[in-house]
Amino acid sequence: MGRNLKYQFKTCIEKNFKEKMDKHSIKKNKQMNKTRIFSFADRKNLIDFTANFSNWMKENHSEVKLVKHINSNHIQEFLNEKAKKCSQATLREYSSHIRKMSNLINSTYKTNIKYDFKTPTSVSGKQIIRDQQMKLEDYKRIHEAMKDGSNGQKAIEIGKNFGLRISEITKLQKRDIDLDKKEILVKDAKGGRDRTVNFNTEEQIKVATKLYNSVSRDLDRIVAVKENAINMALNRAMKKLNIKNEYKETSFHSIRKLYAQEEYERYRLAGDSIEMACCKVSEQLGHSAERGLDKKLISRYIKNIW
Template sequence: MGRNLKYQFKNAIDRSFKLGMEKHSLKKTEGLGNGRIFSYADRTNLIDFSANLANYLRENNPEIKLIKEIRSEHIQGFFNSKKGCTKATLEQYKSKLNKLEILVNQEYSIKANLTRGYQVPKTHRKENVDKLRDVSMPKSEYNKLINSIANSNSTAKVGIELSARFGLRVSEITKLQYRDIRLDKGILHISDSKGGRSRDIYVRNEHRSFLEQLKGNKEGNTRIVPLTTDAVNKFLSRSLDKIGLKEKYSDAKTGIHSIRKMCAQEEFDKYRKVGYTMEESLVKVSNFLGHGDTREILMKEYIKDIY
């Protein structure tokens, strides 16, 4: 196996990375379920988390040199060090450990235990961050943001505008490829997003020229925004800081979500304007955002002005 824990985890993750392959077809041909990674976002998130775990073990259990030497008490110690995190974050850590266990056992033919014999600690931290994510960015503040980054060469700028026009999550922004811009069909294809769902977003006439210019003659599986989700969030945070809005959108993820909510409200207004009922409009925007036919989430978190 060799090298340090961080490398061992990353190697197992990269060896399971199957970009451009259809998840469901691969399951049928290879009979594999969770033993593969199909998106840059998932790969990046697992690498970041495994590096976090490896750093903790290096500092607190330096005697551990191989993944197979990690015991339940070591994982328990890691979780205990994260008591200040929210319940949602701790559950995400647990889920990532489940995935990592599958990947390392598959790659190294070992029986590593990363999922049993420990308990996720209770946390008293309230989900204040989640409440912050209810904030919708006013159009005036968005325009101020766009003007401030107009001369930036970062592709994160393109990602921000994609979110504003099509309500994309930051993970969707960093996965989007040039081949997903299908102007001949009038759609923007979002592949394998949250919950493994894919969807097609109808391209309104007002956004067509933006996509035409963005796509140009580029095709294939090259990513439009070849950055990590963290890099996009940090770029947005720095940009908001420059225009005095960082405190309002203090959580790194709040900025993109607030832009996504701005887009959701605009879509809702457009459907209502052409005669759709409130219920019909909510369903359409829910599908537009990638939530399926969910309505309750929209009513509470996305659409603030429902009429």
């Protein structure tokens, strides 16, 4: 163990991350599951968080040179300070990273750290509510405002018709779209899981075919830009149409919710019960079917439940 805290944390993260690891067998081992990092997105998030935390430690507790000497008081002080600036959702995310951080330290440096802390209540006033669903007419206006075949337009088409997260869209390749089976394979999604999204409507089939034919090689990405570029393209279109303020805190996520509503209505019209339709939509979104039974959670996606 040596160098600065940031380097030590990076060592912990890299030693517990392996590309294309057997996630299913690892998840059966609960102890190993606590330390393994399942995706590039999780790896990046942990690197960003530990860098942020290391900088804070350097400013406030420069006497601490080793990660194993970080204690619960440091953690609580960090969170209490962040509560003045961050939303409650961000504080919960930080707390999750901290728990993962302690497991990584223990696994890498053979310690037995267990932080005792409480997630404070945010006093920042930045309680972002991301449960706004985009109106279909607004989606159509945005789609028309974007250049045909542009990465921005393709990205919102994927979000609206297949419900992919923006991080999943940037990784989608030509080979992941199966026009014969009418399904899209979403690899290394949130939580490190793969999932299959089925498409059945005339619009979905038309969009899937268009996306498939928009690139040449199997390994080509359908939307070959970074996440931020998609958000920027969407924001430009909304500002141009003077509707940005209507989706100030949610932007792309609101399109995913439009997808959820349309899929729910399709399942209900096909004869599914409310519970079954909610569970199916939850799975299509990349959540568990059980989450579809949680009325509070599913209502963030499906606004009109009938």
